[in-house]
Amino acid sequence: MTDVSKYTRQTVTEVRSWVPGKLFSLRVTRDPAYLFKAGQFARVGLPAADDPDGPPTLWRAYSMVSGPLEDALEFYSIVVPEGEFSPRLAQLRVGDNLYVEKTPYGFLTIDRFFPAATSSAPPEAAALEAPTAAPAAGATLATRETKPDLWLLATGTGLSAYLSILRDPATWTSFRRIIVVHGVRRAEELAYREEIESWSRQPEFAPIYRADPRKLIYLAIATREALPGMPSERLTTLIADGRLEQLAGERLDPKSAKVMLCGNPDMLSAARKLLGEMGFAPGRRGIPGNLAVENYW
Numbered sequence: 630m631t632d633v634s635k636y637t638r639q640t641v642t643e644v645r646s647w648v649p650g651k652l653f654s655l656r657v658t659r660d661p662a663y664l665f666k667a668g669q670f671a672r673v674g675l676p677a678a679d680d681p682d683g684p685p686t687l688w689r690a691y692s693m694v695s696g697p698l699e700d701a702l703e704f705y706s707i708v709v710p711e712g713e714f715s716p717r718l719a720q721l722r723v724g725d726n727l728y729v730e731k732t733p734y735g736f737l738t739i740d741r742f743f744p745a746a747t748s749s750a751p752p753e754a755a756a757l758e759a760p761t762a763a764p765a766a767g768a769t770l771a772t773r774e775t776k777p778d779l780w781l782l783a784t785g786t787g788l789s790a791y792l793s794i795l796r797d798p799a800t801w802t803s804f805r806r807i808i809v810v811h812g813v814r815r816a817e818e819l820a821y822r823e824e825i826e827s828w829s830r831q832p833e834f835a836p837i838y839r840a841d842p843r844k845l846i847y848l849a850i851a852t853r854e855a856l857p858g859m860p861s862e863r864l865t866t867l868i869a870d871g872r873l874e875q876l877a878g879e880r881l882d883p884k885s886a887k888v889m890l891c892g893n894p895d896m897l898s899a900a901r902k903l904l905g906e907m908g909f910a911p912g913r914r915g916i917p918g919n920l921a922v923e924n925y926w
């Protein structure tokens with residue numbers, strides 16, 4: 630896409646390497662007119678490799694890591710060695726340009742789970758629907774006395790979308806408990822672990838944790854390395870044999886839980902099948918479901 634009215638040019642302000650040559654995050658400036666809902670993704674662009682000062686011609690989808698109220702955008706990326714885009718994205722340094730399409734996309738958003746704001750459009754229609762403003766700080770989407778639990782199940786960089794959701798105050802007030810499960814191969818790939826684990830110690834979260842010390846349950850699972858107290862198993866195995874519920878200390882019950890799945894398509898289709906057998910299903914025709922899924926490739 631080279632139509633200048635469709636994108637803005639932003640500037641890299643911070644680069645963080647998690648695993649050198651493999652996993653990194655970028656923060657870039659944000660156009661104040663770029664409004665998105667937590668869980669949505671941006672289309673970001675770079676010029677062709679042989680025309681670095683030319684217009685952006687290469688575009689990829691990236692979930693926003695940053696919350697809707699932050700004044701910068703943040704992305705978390707893998708480097709696919711044979712990929713066309715990600716190795717070049719990994720070379721960006723502070724001061725470099727990154728182009729961002731003006732329209733945010735996607736339906737991996739918590740409003741899917743609540744009647745008032747749920748869209749009737751299927752997820753694949755994401756790119757066709759106009760963006761709406763982010764929920765206001767402190768807003769809650771749950772109106773019932775008993776709030777549902779939110780299970781956020783990710784492999785690898787699928788965590789990106791959940792970070793935006795977790796950085797959105799509305800998430801914390803809309804659910805009883807939030808269970809984040811991050812599956813990776815090795816412990817070094819547990820990006821953002823410190824941030825997630827630090828929330829319970831931060832003063833601004835104190836009222837939330839005082840009311841419920843188990844408000845956020847974070848399960849880090851590595852399949853190729855034993856983490857203390859954690860099985861080295863795939864998420865799907867842990868769902869199927871009930872160990873995920875035991876580890877979380879919570880029931881994965883379709884009557885009281887809302888589940889998001891994000892990341893590797895093989896894991897997603899296997900997990901989707903298992904959860905379907907347990908009674909989880911995406912929303913249909915304006916009726917909110919209890920399952921939302923986003924494939925990364």
Ligand SMILES: Cc1cc2nc3c(=O)[nH]c(=O)nc-3n(C[C@H](O)[C@H](O)[C@H](O)COP(=O)(O)OP(=O)(O)OC[C@H]3O[C@@H](n4cnc5c(N)ncnc54)[C@H](O)[C@@H]3O)c2cc1C
Nearest residue numbers: 689690691692705706707709712713714715786789925926
């Ligand atoms: C809705 C959506 C949101 C996305 N959000 C993110 C994100 O937040 N972070 C991110 O790193 N990527 C994300 N992706 C994937 C991203 O768009 C690119 O595909 C990826 O960065 C690789 O680009 P590439 O051109 O280097 O390789 P591509 O040619 O795009 O991909 C080559 C191959 O690499 C593998 N691959 C692609 N993406 C990943 C990945 N994330 N993890 C593991 N293997 C992968 C697949 O086998 C794919 O066929 C998202 C994709 C979609 C559709």
